[in-house]
Amino acid sequence: MPIDPNFQTTRQLIEDHGEHKVYGPAEPPLKFGIHGAVVAVDFEVCIADGVCIDVCPVDVFEWMETPGCMSPNESGQAALEEKKADPVRESDCIFCMACEVQCPTQAIKIIQP
Ligand code: SF4
Numbered sequence: 001m002p003i004d005p006n007f008q009t010t011r012q013l014i015e016d017h018g019e020h021k022v023y024g025p026a027e028p029p030l031k032f033g034i035h036g037a038v039v040a041v042d043f044e045v046c047i048a049d050g051v052c053i054d055v056c057p058v059d060v061f062e063w064m065e066t067p068g069c070m071s072p073n074e075s076g077q078a079a080l081e082e083k084k085a086d087p088v089r090e091s092d093c094i095f096c097m098a099c100e101v102q103c104p105t106q107a108i109k110i111i112q113p
Pocket of ligand 1: 011039047052055056057058059091093094095096098099100111
């Protein structure tokens with residue numbers, strides 16, 4: 001299931017993580033929420049494919065360790081994903097849309113302020 005494009009109204013803002021917001025629920029190690037409000041990544045949808053990190057021209061993302069995190073893989077089965085693409089520099093985003101378009105599980109939503 002892709003990221004909910006309306007997450008800012010359907011989910012609760014629970015904390016700041018570095019320079020970006022996190023929308024809940026977050027119950028590590030199973031749930032880590034949605035990270036980012038401009039470059040938003042649903043950590044329950046992210047399968048650590050890494051294409052976003054590869055294609056971003058301004059290095060918005062960094063791997064975040066998520067030990068023990070279980071996420072559905074592309075077949076819908078539970079799989080261990082011990083890292084997630086965290087949008088640590090979302091304020092640097094130039095809205096090229098490459099990450100959102102190329103993410104294989106549609107875990108990313110770009111929201112221009
Ligand atoms: S939209 Fe483009 S610049 Fe922004 S995070 Fe995605 S790949 Fe990087």
